[in-house]
Amino acid sequence: MIPYAIWSEAGGVGKTTLAANLARAHANLDQDVLAIDMDPQDGGLTNHFGLDDKKADSDADNLVLHMIDRARGEFDDLIRSSEGIDLIPSHNNLGNLTDLLSKAKDLEEQTSDVEFEEEKQLRRVLVDGDVPSKYDVLIIDPPASQGQHLYNAVYATSNLLIPFEPSPKGERSVQGLRDVVSGLESELGDIDVGVLGTVPNKVKGTNINQKYLDALEEEDLPIAPVSIGERGSMLGDAWDNQVSIYELAENDSYRDLRGYEEPTLEKFDELAQYITEQFQTPEATA
């Protein structure tokens, strides 16, 4: 399985946009994709695919309940589907994840000798649900802040893909990123966290943009061989229609624009390919 979390500590740099469109790009490569929305806020991946009807339903079974051993149903029933992509949607309980995990830990440790490690619960749920054998790709979209959402996402995937916006906030977010990754490794204990790549996003080709891209080159981080241009109109339309840009481009009313937007689709294709290649053994590619 190809597991990764898309993360940057900068907000609004394109984490969810990359998650949605990469999920579809992987599916186009005939890979079985599971995407998980770990962000409690509205306007995330769940909303992007129009699957937020149960987000505020306090009776609905949800991922958090599985993480704290209070599941109300089967793991498979958490999974929804759109455009051939499986998705575990966000739920408002994610807003209390830290608290709920901490209470579950207290309870577990009062009633048994088993240690309950808060940051390892998502991985446990996914392994119990046979996700590694059922899916080719796992993409997790956690919120920007550091805490149990990110820790669980990183422990479950061991890999990060980092969108980079060529702007002051983008630059700040990659400075010291290696230290942040080392910090995550010591927080989580027994895993190595790989950085699959930083992905320049919202690139406009201006001189000022180039200055930030040059600054990224100075960092000790792999840079993906593709960058995504500033495509607010197409990406905004995709959000509004609750589809990926691939599905949008199939739409009749979009056909005239398709020639202009085709390179963006190809960039996402290349990005999915680049990520996939990092998981292929030398024999498989020979």
Ligand SMILES: Nc1ncnc2c1ncn2[C@@H]1O[C@H](COP(=O)(O)OP(=O)(O)OP(=O)(O)O)[C@@H](O)[C@H]1O
């Ligand atoms: N390449 C791009 N060109 C133009 N607009 C973009 C691009 N990528 C993302 N956006 C826009 O930027 C906004 C923020 O994107 P997105 O929600 O993906 O960021 P995020 O990192 O997930 O944010 P948050 O930190 O809130 O989770 C959205 O309106 C999105 O359409």
Ligand SMILES: [Mg+2]
């Ligand atoms: Mg987001």
